Amino acid sequence: MVIEVVHPSIVKSLLWPDESATQRFAQTLAGASALRNAFIELRGELGAGKTTLVRHLLHALGVAGRVKSPTYAVVEPYELPERQLNVWHFDFYRFSDPREWEDAGFRDIFASSGLKLAEWPEKAAGFLPRADLIFALNAVTETSRQVTLSAQTTVGQALLLAVSESPSEPLLQGAHDLPEAMP
Numbered sequence: 001m002v003i004e005v006v007h008p009s010i011v012k013s014l015l016w017p018d019e020s021a022t023q024r025f026a027q028t029l030a031g032a033s034a035l036r037n038a039f040i041e042l043r044g045e046l047g048a049g050k051t052t053l054v055r056h057l058l059h060a061l062g063v064a065g066r067v068k069s070p071t072y073a074v075v076e077p078y079e080l081p082e083r084q085l086n087v088w089h090f091d092f093y094r095f096s097d098p099r100e101w102e103d104a105g106f107r108d109i110f111a112s113s114g115l116k117l118a119e120w121p122e123k124a125a126g127f128l129p130r131a132d133l134i135f136a137l138n139a140v141t142e143t144s145r146q147v148t149l150s151a152q153t154t155v156g157q158a159l160l161l162a163v164s165e166s167p168s169e170p171l172l173q174g175a176h177d178l179p180e181a182m183p
């Protein structure tokens with residue numbers, strides 16, 4: 001019997017004991033070449049740390065100055081000419097009008113290459129393409145966060161591999177090993 005696995009989902013569990021651990025993780029993730037064209041969903045309750053992770057990631061990628069939460073604008077674009085990288089940070093919390101998907105050019109953004117990061121993807125379900133990687137963040141204490149990373153595509157798997165080979169490996173808790181045949 002042949003079982004074809006089209007989109008093997010690979011899951012890792014991490015614990016960030018404090019925000020500096022979140023920052024170190026973001027710095028490692030920033031070094032992953034697969035970020036160049038990736039769509040990452042950030043899930044979790046209010047205050048889980050979605051924007052905080054994105055802030056540390058954008059700073060690690062070279063964004064200078066303040067990283068605004070795009071709650072009202074829905075999207076904040078960033079251009080990083082030195083890396084030849086475009087990044088879009090979405091927060092769909094207030095997304096309610098499906099016409100906005102076309103009118104605000106979101107469809108075009110998701111058709112472009114670059115890094116797309118989306119908080120509250122649940123609110124735009126049905127519009128968004130399949131995410132390469134999903135972060136599910138949970139506040140355990142005031143400062144610690146339990147995080148589940150699910151790769152849904154080969155790009156997501158490459159990102160998981162990049163963060164697994166990093167010096168932050170000791171933070172991994174209950175990680176499932178990647179199969180040896182991983183690209």
Ligand SMILES: Nc1ncnc2c1ncn2[C@@H]1O[C@H](COP(=O)(O)OP(=O)(O)OP(=O)(O)O)[C@@H](O)[C@H]1O
Binds near residue numbers: 016019047142144145
């Ligand atoms: N380990 C940690 N990682 C991330 N954030 C942390 C951590 N410890 C404490 N925090 C704090 O938790 C808060 C997270 O707020 P943040 O705005 O990032 O949440 P959010 O998930 O984006 O919420 P919202 O759904 O409202 O957009 C920040 O004040 C941050 O400083």
Ligand SMILES: [Mg+2]
Binds near residue numbers: 052
């Ligand atoms: Mg937020």
